[in-house]
Amino acid sequence: MSTIENGAKPVAGVEHGPPPRHHPLRLINRAPSRRLAVFLGALPFVALVVAYTAASHVRRLDNPSDRLLPSLESIGAAFFRLATERDVRTGDITLWVDTFDSLTRLGLGLGVALAFALVLGIAIGFLPHIRSALAPFIAAVSLIPPITILPILFIALGLGETSKIALITLGTAPVMIRSMAQAVIDIPREQMVKVQTLGASTWQIVTRVVLPQMMPKLIAALRLALVPGWIFLISAEAIASTSGLGYRIFLVRRYLAMDVILSYVIWITILAYLLDRLLLWWSRSAFWWSHLEGDSL
Amino acid sequence: MVTRLLTSLALASAATLPLAATPAFAQEKTEFSVCWSIYVGWMPWGYLEESGIMDKWADMYGISVDIVQINDYIESINQYTAGAFDGCSMTNMDALSIPSGSGVDTTALIVGDYSNGNDGVILKEGTSLEEIAGQTVNLVELSVSHYLLTRGLETVGLSEQDITVVNTSDADMVAAAATSDVTALVTWNPLLSEILAMDGTTLVFDSADIPGEIIDMMVVNTEVLEANPDFGKALVGAWYEVMSLMAAGDEDALSAMAAASGTDLAGYEAQLASTEMFFTPADAVAFTESGDLPATMEFVATFLFNHGILGEGAPSPEFIGVQFPDGSVYGDENYVKLRFDPTYMQMAADGAL
Numbered sequence: 237m238s239t240i241e242n243g244a245k246p247v248a249g250v251e252h253g254p255p256p257r258h259h260p261l262r263l264i265n266r267a268p269s270r271r272l273a274v275f276l277g278a279l280p281f282v283a284l285v286v287a288y289t290a291a292s293h294v295r296r297l298d299n300p301s302d303r304l305l306p307s308l309e310s311i312g313a314a315f316f317r318l319a320t321e322r323d324v325r326t327g328d329i330t331l332w333v334d335t336f337d338s339l340t341r342l343g344l345g346l347g348v349a350l351a352f353a354l355v356l357g358i359a360i361g362f363l364p365h366i367r368s369a370l371a372p373f374i375a376a377v378s379l380i381p382p383i384t385i386l387p388i389l390f391i392a393l394g395l396g397e398t399s400k401i402a403l404i405t406l407g408t409a410p411v412m413i414r415s416m417a418q419a420v421i422d423i424p425r426e427q428m429v430k431v432q433t434l435g436a437s438t439w440q441i442v443t444r445v446v447l448p449q450m451m452p453k454l455i456a457a458l459r460l461a462l463v464p465g466w467i468f469l470i471s472a473e474a475i476a477s478t479s480g481l482g483y484r485i486f487l488v489r490r491y492l493a494m495d496v497i498l499s500y501v502i503w504i505t506i507l508a509y510l511l512d513r514l515l516l517w518w519s520r521s522a523f524w525w526s527h528l529e530g531d532s533l
Numbered sequence: 534m535v536t537r538l539l540t541s542l543a544l545a546s547a548a549t550l551p552l553a554a555t556p557a558f559a560q561e562k563t564e565f566s567v568c569w570s571i572y573v574g575w576m577p578w579g580y581l582e583e584s585g586i587m588d589k590w591a592d593m594y595g596i597s598v599d600i601v602q603i604n605d606y607i608e609s610i611n612q613y614t615a616g617a618f619d620g621c622s623m624t625n626m627d628a629l630s631i632p633s634g635s636g637v638d639t640t641a642l643i644v645g646d647y648s649n650g651n652d653g654v655i656l657k658e659g660t661s662l663e664e665i666a667g668q669t670v671n672l673v674e675l676s677v678s679h680y681l682l683t684r685g686l687e688t689v690g691l692s693e694q695d696i697t698v699v700n701t702s703d704a705d706m707v708a709a710a711a712t713s714d715v716t717a718l719v720t721w722n723p724l725l726s727e728i729l730a731m732d733g734t735t736l737v738f739d740s741a742d743i744p745g746e747i748i749d750m751m752v753v754n755t756e757v758l759e760a761n762p763d764f765g766k767a768l769v770g771a772w773y774e775v776m777s778l779m780a781a782g783d784e785d786a787l788s789a790m791a792a793a794s795g796t797d798l799a800g801y802e803a804q805l806a807s808t809e810m811f812f813t814p815a816d817a818v819a820f821t822e823s824g825d826l827p828a829t830m831e832f833v834a835t836f837l838f839n840h841g842i843l844g845e846g847a848p849s850p851e852f853i854g855v856q857f858p859d860g861s862v863y864g865d866e867n868y869v870k871l872r873f874d875p876t877y878m879q880m881a882a883d884g885a886l
Contacts, residue, residue, distance in 0.1 A: 300636060301634075301636025301637075302635060303635040304635075324841075387705065387708035390711075390712050391711060394712055395671070395712055395714055396714060475704075475705050476700065476701040476705065478699050486702075487675065490673075490676065492614055492635055
C-alpha cells in the first residue's frame, strides 16, 4: 500500500506499482481561486465587447451614419431614451410597456405549460393506464414545430393574446410533461412498495411521496423551458402585435435601428438571466435537499 | 494567462471581422452583385439571371454581375445597406428610410414601375374608407402599406389616431384575414387579390388612388456606380432587353417569371395589370423627370419623419437630401443620400449602350 498523496484514494490494481516521482494535481482537481474565477468568467464578455467596439469603430470610420454596428454610447443612449422618455404617439414609456406585456405573455404561457406538466406528468408517470394512453401522443406532439401550425392557432384562437400564449405553451409543455413523467418513473420502486405496505392510498402517494419530490424537478424543467419560451414569445410577437419586446425588435428592423435592437437584446438577456437565477434560488431555498448532489450551473 | 487573453481576443475579432469589412467603395472592380426579392415588378431580375441575359451584357463590358434572390425583402435591403451588395431592388420609401437613412449614398439607377392598384386597403365590414374609423387595422407597420393607409386616411379627413394599427407579418396576412377578429387590413399583391377573393371583403382604397407614389426601383451604391459606370450600363442594358421581351408578350419570359413568383401566366398577368411597368427607358426617364416626383418624396419623407423612421438624429423631414434629375434637392443639400439619376436610362433610350 503506497502512501496516499493529495488525498487521492488508492485505486485497485495500481497500488503495487512504484510511486510516481512527481505528484502533480490532475487538471480536473485544480480549481481557480475566487478572484481568478471571476476574472476568467469576465474574460469572454470583455473579449466580445472589445471585438464589437473595434468592428463598430471600423465601420463608422467608413460611414459615420452606419446603423449596423452602432457605438456602445448610442446603444446606451437608445436604451436610456426607451426606458425614460414617453413615446410621442402613444404617451407610454416604450421599454416598460413592452417588458410588462412580454413578461405577462411569457408568464401565462409558461404557467399553463407548468400546470399541464404537473398534472399530466404525474398522471403519465404514475398511472400505467394513462401512460399507455398519453405517452406516445405527447411524444409525437412534442416533435411538431409549433410555428408550423400557426395559421390553425390563429383561426381557432384569434389573433389576440390567446394565440400568443398558446404558442408558448405548445412550444414548452410537451417536453416539460415528458421530463416530469420521467422524473416520476425514476422515483425508486422501494419507496412505492414501502408506502403501500404502510397503507397509503393512491392519492396519498401522489400528495405525500410524488409531489414533494417533483417540485424541484418541475423548477428545473421550467428553467430549461425558459429558453424555448423566450423564442416562442418573440416569434409570436413578431407575427401580429401592438406591443412587446419581440414586436419592437421586428418593427425597428424595418429601418435597421440596430441601436434599439441591441439594447433590447441586452435587456432580454438580463431579464432571462434574472428569471433563471430567481428560479434556481427558489429551488435551493425551498428544496435544499435536492441540491445536495454536486454543483448546479 | 496573457496567452489565453490574446487567444480569446483573436478568436472574437476573427468572428466579427466579416462585419467590419465593408466593400472598398469608390474603387474600380470587375465583380458586382445585386440582390432582389419576390415582387411582381422585380421578377425580371430572376429571369435576367437564369436566362443568361445579364451575363451577356456583363461580358460585353468585361465585368461580372451576380443577381441574388433574398427571400426576405427587408433583409435584402439591410444586406445592401450593410455593404454586402452593390445594388438592390426596393421601393422609393424604403430606399430613403434604410440605406439613405443609414448614410449610404444611394442612386435610383432603374425606375422600374409604380404600384397602380397592387397595394390596397380592405374592409370586411363597410364599403367605404370612412368606415375604417375606430377599427383595428392589420398591416406590416412602417411599410408601404402603412404609407398607403396614411395617405388614404388624409383623403377622408381621418388620421392614425382614429384607428389602431396591429403590426402583422406579411407571411401570415392571409391566415390573419380569415379570422373573425380581423376586420380591416392593408396589404399588397399577391396577398391582396387572395384576400379579396374571400367572401365579404371590399377594397376601399388602393395605390391607383395615389398613382406614382409607391415606386419600385433598382438602387445602387452611388460611389460604386461613379467608379464603375460599366456596372450601371450593363444592368440597365440587360434590364431593358427583358423589358422589351415582356412588352412584346414573350411567353417564355413571362411564364418563367410567373413560375418563379409561385403563380401561373394568367395570375402573373393579373398582377402586372395593377403594376404600371415602364417597359421603355423613355417612359421611365419621363416619369423620373416629371415634376410630381419631388412632391411624392416630400410626402414620403414626412411620413417617415412622423413615424420616427428617419433616425434619432433627424430634426425634420428635410434631414436627408434627395436629389432629382434637374439637380434640385429636397432636404439637406449638404447631406444628399438619395439620387434620382436617369443618365443610364437615358443612354438606353438613346440606344447608346
